[in-house]
Amino acid sequence: GQSLEQPSEVTAVEGAIVQINCTYQTSGFYGLSWYQQHDGGAPTFLSYNALDGLEETGRFSSFLSRSDSYGYLLLQELQMKDSASYFCAVNSGYSTLTFGKGTMLLVSP
Amino acid sequence: DAGITQSPRHKVTETGTPVTLRCHQTENHRYMYWYRQDPGHGLRLIHYSYGVKDTDKGEVSDGYSVSRSKTEDFLLTLESATSSQTSVYFCAISEDTTQETQYFGPGTRLLVL
Numbered sequence: 140g141q142s143l144e145q146p147s148e149v150t151a152v153e154g155a156i157v158q159i160n161c162t163y164q165t166s167g168f169y170g171l172s173w174y175q176q177h178d179g180g181a182p183t184f185l186s187y188n189a190l191d192g193l194e195e196t197g198r199f200s201s202f203l204s205r206s207d208s209y210g211y212l213l214l215q216e217l218q219m220k221d222s223a224s225y226f227c228a229v230n231s232g233y234s235t236l237t238f239g240k241g242t243m244l245l246v247s248p
Numbered sequence: 249d250a251g252i253t254q255s256p257r258h259k260v261t262e263t264g265t266p267v268t269l270r271c272h273q274t275e276n277h278r279y280m281y282w283y284r285q286d287p288g289h290g291l292r293l294i295h296y297s298y299g300v301k302d303t304d305k306g307e308v309s310d311g312y313s314v315s316r317s318k319t320e321d322f323l324l325t326l327e328s329a330t331s332s333q334t335s336v337y338f339c340a341i342s343e344d345t346t347q348e349t350q351y352f353g354p355g356t357r358l359l360v361l
Binding site: 170172174180182184187226234235236239240 | 279281283288289290291292293296298306307338340347348349350351352353354355
């Protein structure tokens with residue numbers, strides 16, 4: 140089976156840095172994706188890590204350690220519009236993704 | 249934005265009735281997926297398709313069937329709707345070589361009374 144664990148909720152203030160962790164147990168592993176979903180909206184793709192290390196895309200960065208079955212999404216210079224749910228998802232190589240249950244990020248002024 | 253539409257966007261139906269949800273894409277992507285999203289459960293895969301007439305089950309396929317007769321359309325049918333199928337349903341698409349990147353439709357909110 141496959142399982143992903145991520146915190147259910149994280150709070151932070153504008154301008155701060157926040158890290159959302161994801162640990163996974165899967166029968167196969169090709170990579171870890173991150174998606175953002177604003178309330179009532181469609182999930183949107185943020186980043187993908189297939190190899191160990193840090194991938195940076197503007198204010199967002201994603202990290203992967205395959206040996207630790209662990210990854211995280213780092214959001215810098217937080218803005219109110221970053222308040223959303225964030226999902227990690229594993230690509231196990233079976234043409235599908237398995238999603239975590241999501242982390243709700245609340246950014247306050 | 250990827251060209252994905254879902255219809256209907258909202259539906260209220262009664263227990264025991266069949267319901268069909270439609271996903272339409274204009275991107276010519278090979279892979280199409282149906283997910284349901286419920287509080288506390290994240291996104292769970294119902295069925296997916298890897299080509300015309302090629303489909304497979306996901307994690308929560310019981311009570312659902314799918315069909316894909318054209319590249320652009322992927323239909324999800326609830327054979328006999330139950331209250332436990334009240335949910336938000338998302339369709340997604342992805343290309344052959346970048347399956348980790350899925351593009352989602354706007355979702356369908358289904359209420360089964």
